[in-house]
Amino acid sequence: DSGVTQTPKHLITATGQRVTLRCSPRSGDLSVYWYQQSLDQGLQFLIQYYNGEERAKGNILERFSAQQFPDLHSELNLSSLELGDSALYFCASSVVGTGSTEAFFGQGTRLTVV
Amino acid sequence: AQSVTQLDSHVSVSEGTPVLLRCNYSSSYSPSLFWYVQHPNKGLQLLLKYTSAATLVKGINGFEAEFKKSETSFHLTKPSAHMSDAAEYFCVVSDPGAGGTSYGKLTFGQGTILTVHP
Numbered sequence: 001d002s003g004v005t006q007t008p009k010h011l012i013t014a015t016g017q018r019v020t021l022r023c024s025p026r027s028g029d030l031s032v033y034w035y036q037q038s039l040d041q042g043l044q045f046l047i048q049y050y051n052g053e054e055r056a057k058g059n060i061l062e063r064f065s066a067q068q069f070p071d072l073h074s075e076l077n078l079s080s081l082e083l084g085d086s087a088l089y090f091c092a093s094s095v096v097g098t099g100s101t102e103a104f105f106g107q108g109t110r111l112t113v114v
Numbered sequence: 115a116q117s118v119t120q121l122d123s124h125v126s127v128s129e130g131t132p133v134l135l136r137c138n139y140s141s142s143y144s145p146s147l148f149w150y151v152q153h154p155n156k157g158l159q160l161l162l163k164y165t166s167a168a169t170l171v172k173g174i175n176g177f178e179a180e181f182k183k184s185e186t187s188f189h190l191t192k193p194s195a196h197m198s199d200a201a202e203y204f205c206v207v208s209d210p211g212a213g214g215t216s217y218g219k220l221t222f223g224q225g226t227i228l229t230v231h232p
Contacts, residue, residue: 002157033220043204043222056219090157092220101208102148103220105158 003027006091006106014114018079021109025072025093031055032074033094033103034066038087049074050096081113116141116209120223128231133177133192135226137205140186147188148206148220149179158204164188175199200230 003026013019025032034046036059045058049068060066063081068074078085088110092103121136139147149161162173169181175198179190188205205223 002159035222042224045219045221048219092158101146101220102160102163104160105150107157 002104004106012112021076023074023091029093031096033092035090086113118223126229135190139207141209146208150204153201
């Protein structure tokens, strides 16, 4: 168990809908990352938050947004869903600034858009 | 800027034979390097990490990797493969950025699928 909790584990929704994925980082970790994993694109970095502030942005679509709350949990919001958004979405957390920035990953949320 | 290239998308070995998964990286600063493993329908698990200490890094399950700055490589090895090693492996670089501004952003390689035959 990595200590990172993601909910829900599975999500099936229709095109055009909006969903929210939730992530609780490991205790004490200030940094949260979101990744999308699909068969054709591999593991793609979406966005990073550090202590509530956005720090880095990757290949995140405008239809997607995220935030990190004062208690450090994070949510990834996906709207106007398309079939191509079906993927495994991972959250990871890390302690930044220790010189050893490995990230610990949750089990992922598998999103299926039908 | 940082990037990672995993040189093989698939590697197939027999049980009991050595494993070599190859990774080259590019980084503008002194990077940290990691190997993660992902078993089917599971999350990613850290195998080992290099953070500018010893160049030969030992990880879990008998894996190790050697950091070679001159070759910009961080290949993953294991002397004897086990059936349970069958999984996808990711080489990852974390570049501190100028003045440590990257905040630990991880860049993943495309992954190498390891198949182990009995």
